[in-house]
Amino acid sequence: MAYDLEEQEKIDALRDWWDKNGTRVVIVAFIVAAAVLGWRGYQWYEQHQATKAMGYFEALETAAQQNTEESKTRLLAASEALRTEHGGSAYASRGLLIAAQYLQEQDDLKAAQEQLNWIISHSDESAMVSVARLRLSALLLEQKQYDEALQQLQNPSTAYAGLYADRRGDVRYAQGDIAQAKTEWEKAVNALSDVAYAQIVQLKLEALGKEK
Numbered sequence: 001m002a003y004d005l006e007e008q009e010k011i012d013a014l015r016d017w018w019d020k021n022g023t024r025v026v027i028v029a030f031i032v033a034a035a036v037l038g039w040r041g042y043q044w045y046e047q048h049q050a051t052k053a054m055g056y057f058e059a060l061e062t063a064a065q066q067n068t069e070e071s072k073t074r075l076l077a078a079s080e081a082l083r084t085e086h087g088g089s090a091y092a093s094r095g096l097l098i099a100a101q102y103l104q105e106q107d108d109l110k111a112a113q114e115q116l117n118w119i120i121s122h123s124d125e126s127a128m129v130s131v132a133r134l135r136l137s138a139l140l141l142e143q144k145q146y147d148e149a150l151q152q153l154q155n156p157s158t159a160y161a162g163l164y165a166d167r168r169g170d171v172r173y174a175q176g177d178i179a180q181a182k183t184e185w186e187k188a189v190n191a192l193s194d195v196a197y198a199q200i201v202q203l204k205l206e207a208l209g210k211e212k
Helices: 005-065 073-085 088-105 109-124 125-142 146-151 160-174 180-192 195-211
Strands: none
Touching: 005 073, 073 088, 073 109, 073 125, 088 109, 088 125, 109 125, 125 146, 125 160, 146 160, 160 180, 160 195, 180 195
């Protein structure tokens, strides 16, 4: 096919540009394509991992609702999988809270504490850590490990200040330190936003008055 002079000049210019930049264009195109495929692959992997984590969580939750000889075994296996394979997922901390409650009800306090300690040490969610510390303090109180319980109740966030004060009051009362228990329960009443809960704590204060 014959080209006029202007068209030939354009073709020659295009060939010259391609000779100079063609390799770079191919490399850039390859990088972009690889990035797109990599991102889609990452999204698929993340979704796949989330699905697996949800599966372990549901298995743990189901085991916690049952009372068979195999329930505890299945629950502990699911808990282990969440910790070791999906520790960064939101399912891990929530699953371990359920596991801890179940194990406490089964009187396996050591295993329950292990679940809560993992949350405290590994969770990135401050609310989950706060709940785990509160529950761990209850286990320690039950075992009369008062100093250890109080250590879990230091420096709470504002949202948990009332609950932590109430629990500190429980610990102090168990220790026989009535004055300090009264101080903590008064703090709890002032900090709690839940009126019903505050009334319960108020009953503790009134009971202290009757003991005198």
